[in-house]
Amino acid sequence: MSRINTLLILLLVVMSGLAIQPALAETPNQILSAVESSAKTAPEFRGFSATRGEQFFKSTHGNDWSCASCHTEDPAGSGKHAKTNKVIKALAPSANAERLTDPAKVEKWFKRNCNDVLGRVCTPQEKGDVIAYLLTTRK
Amino acid sequence: MSSVYRNALRMFAVIMLLAGAVAVAQADDDEHEGGRRASVSNAKWQAECGSCHVAFPPRMLPAASWREMMSGLGKHFGTDASLEAPVALEIGAFLEKNAGTGKQEPTAKPQLRISETRWFVREHDEVPERVWKNPLVKSPANCAACHTRAESGDYRERNIRMPE
Numbered sequence: 001m002s003r004i005n006t007l008l009i010l011l012l013v014v015m016s017g018l019a020i021q022p023a024l025a026e027t028p029n030q031i032l033s034a035v036e037s038s039a040k041t042a043p044e045f046r047g048f049s050a051t052r053g054e055q056f057f058k059s060t061h062g063n064d065w066s067c068a069s070c071h072t073e074d075p076a077g078s079g080k081h082a083k084t085n086k087v088i089k090a091l092a093p094s095a096n097a098e099r100l101t102d103p104a105k106v107e108k109w110f111k112r113n114c115n116d117v118l119g120r121v122c123t124p125q126e127k128g129d130v131i132a133y134l135l136t137t138r139k
Numbered sequence: 140m141s142s143v144y145r146n147a148l149r150m151f152a153v154i155m156l157l158a159g160a161v162a163v164a165q166a167d168d169d170e171h172e173g174g175r176r177a178s179v180s181n182a183k184w185q186a187e188c189g190s191c192h193v194a195f196p197p198r199m200l201p202a203a204s205w206r207e208m209m210s211g212l213g214k215h216f217g218t219d220a221s222l223e224a225p226v227a228l229e230i231g232a233f234l235e236k237n238a239g240t241g242k243q244e245p246t247a248k249p250q251l252r253i254s255e256t257r258w259f260v261r262e263h264d265e266v267p268e269r270v271w272k273n274p275l276v277k278s279p280a281n282c283a284a285c286h287t288r289a290e291s292g293d294y295r296e297r298n299i300r301m302p303e
Contacts, residue, residue: 083218084192085281108223115219 028093028100032131039124048125053133056126061118067130069117076137092137100131178292181233183226191220193282193289195253197237204249205234216252254279266301275302 032048039045057067057075070088071079076095079088090096100106114122122130178196188194197205209231212220222230241258253259263279270276275284282289288298 081191083216083278083280085275085277085284086190086192104223112219112221 025101026103028131028135031100031103031106032128032135034103035124035128035131039128042125045125048128048132050129050132050136053129053131057130057133063117063119065117067113067117074137075134076139092134092139094135094137095139100134179233179237180292181230184230184233187222187226187230189290191218192280195282196292196294197234198239199253199259200234200239200250200256201241202235202238204251205231205238207249208251209234270301273302 036048039048057071058073060066060069065082069082071091076090076092078090080086081088089098091099093099093101110122110127114120114126184197185194200208208215209227212222212227241256250256254263259279266285270285271279273284277284282294285299285301286294287300288295
């Protein structure tokens with residue numbers, strides 16, 4: 001009987017440990033694969049390009065800001081918010097292991113920042129190119 | 140009950156009341172500087188509001204202002220700060236619950252810029268123009284440029300260092 005009790009308690013401890021785990025973390029490559037799945041629905045899709053991603057990242061697209069306005073031209077270094085001066089941690093996973101590991105966070109910031117920089121949402125192609133670029137930048 | 144005992148009790152009650160009144164007066168005195176009042180906190184507010192600027196303490200604006208702010212995050216001072224509805228709801232409730240009690244004309248449009256509130260202008264009237272124009276300050280939203288402990292909700296005078 002006491003053994004069963006001990007087992008039960010152990011099971012409860014393990015389960016409560018699982019319950020407080022944060023949302024499933026992903027790797028940057030898993031995030032890129034998910035973007036690729038939606039990009040592939042376009043018949044003209046020919047894969048992602050880090051070079052194109054870099055150009056996209058540094059262009060103002062006819063408006064005031066580029067991605068680099070806040071994240072700087074070196075995504076492996078820390079940036080600064082163009083309006084408030086608040087420090088923004090490095091965007092490249094090579095410099096900041098937290099980046100590109102939370103799909104909801106990635107979506108949230110693409111939505112906001114594409115709206116600020118381009119005045120519209122980004123296409124899966126554009127997102128994938130930018131992620132490919134971020135994965136190539138090193139400290 | 141003996142009258143000595145009753146008198147002692149009465150005196151104790153009076154002392155407690157006085158102590159309470161003094162505590163309230165002190166808290167009011169430093170209301171907007173985060174001085175003696177304990178800082179309230181909420182994890183989502185800290186994470187979301189604190190990603191582009193200091194997570195401004197709820198007491199800095201009245202509830203009506205926070206309500207208006209949270210209903211327009213898609214266009215938040217020129218940037219898209221939109222949030223998922225459940226997150227926005229939780230943060231909005233936290234802000235309104237702990238909002239400032241500053242009086243505003245009931246008919247006036249709620250003030251959204253903290254730097255335009257009467258208390259902010261009054262508290263900052265001694266800050267010279269060159270400090271505001273300093274590239275290290277750049278914006279009045281950049282509290283941490285001078286309030287060195289703003290990140291932890293501490294805006295006390297003793298922790299102010301204006302950049303040279």
